[in-house]
Amino acid sequence: MTSNRSGGVVVADKPIAYGGQAVIEGVMFGGKRAQVTAIRRKNGEIETYEVTRQHSPFRRLKQIPFIRGLFALLESSASGSKHLQFASDRYDLEPGEEPQEPTHSKMGMILGVALVGVLSLIVGKAIFTALPAFLASILFDRWVSNLIVQNLIEGAIKTFLLLVYLWLISQTPVVKRLFQYHGAEHKVINAYESGLELTVTNVQKQSPLHYRCGSSFIILTILVGVVIYSFFSYDNVWDRILTRLMLIPVVIGLSYELLRLTNAVRDVPVLTYLGYPGLWLQKLTTRQPDDDQVEVAIAAFNRMVELDQQTAEATPSSTLAHSS
DSSP states (O other), X not given: OOEEEETTEEEESSOOOOEEEEETTEEEEEOSSEEEEEEEOTTSOEEEEEEEOOOOTTTTGGGSTTTHHHHHHHHHHHHHHHHHHHHHHHTTOOTTOOOOOOSSOHHHHHHHHHHHHHHHHHHHHHHHHHHHHHHHHHHHTTTOOOHHHHHHHHHHHHHHHHHHHHHHHTTSHHHHHHHHHHHHHHHHHHHXXXXXXXXXXXXXXXXXXXXXXXXXXXXXXXXXXXXXXXXXXXXXXXXHHHHHHXXXXXXXXXXXXXXXXXXXXXXXTTGGGXXXXXXXXXXXXXXXXXXXXXXXXXXXXXHHHHHHHHTSSOOOOOEEEEEO
């Protein structure tokens, strides 16, 4: 097997399906064995937070189709929360300043942050599922009796609420920059998957959109939900809401598989259009990054690949932080 170089890191010809997410003033990338967040400090330095992955308790479950999506989402939410906490604690500190030490143990803090991340995901998903169902029932069920049309209306309300929410938060300066880092994350992944050297110039030429993005997953859950809900009737608004909440794992599982499918066939004529709804939504959740933001994303990605290579044989649990 031959290889090429991406910004000093040797990568295989066949790209690995790396993932990532934007954080405050930075980007997190996750590999098979390591997760790395890089942020830009006030003094211009790039600081990284590095975690070597332990064996996942969901390792076997994440290999089972239609089930793996739910466990992958929960695990991603838990681990991502730790990186978001690191970024929010350190990005705005003055040079030489350190965050206040928590009064509880470090391990307890990490577990607490992870738990909050998972609970936030569950509560948020429940609200986003129940509210559109409630509004659709109260506003339209008296006029519409066809189950499929009712579900289409519910999906339209859910899409409308999502778009309004994203548009509103995108008007704030902090979220605007977060969306720029989101674009930088996608550009780095696209450059890597194209086999290009990870330089700022090469990365900036890439699209800020990507088929595997979580934004695509969100829109897929809406579309899949419309189809799944059509197989279940209800007697009243509360029955409708309860049915939707109980079907959340099913909708997530099917949406995850569809997301994998759209990524697998994105180069196939006609089938490439399956991923377009998610790409359209990403036009709201990504912005064009500047060169400094791209540099941070490259630093996170390169360090993640290096750690993945270094821990190929052994994966001890460790958490590190350094500046460059």
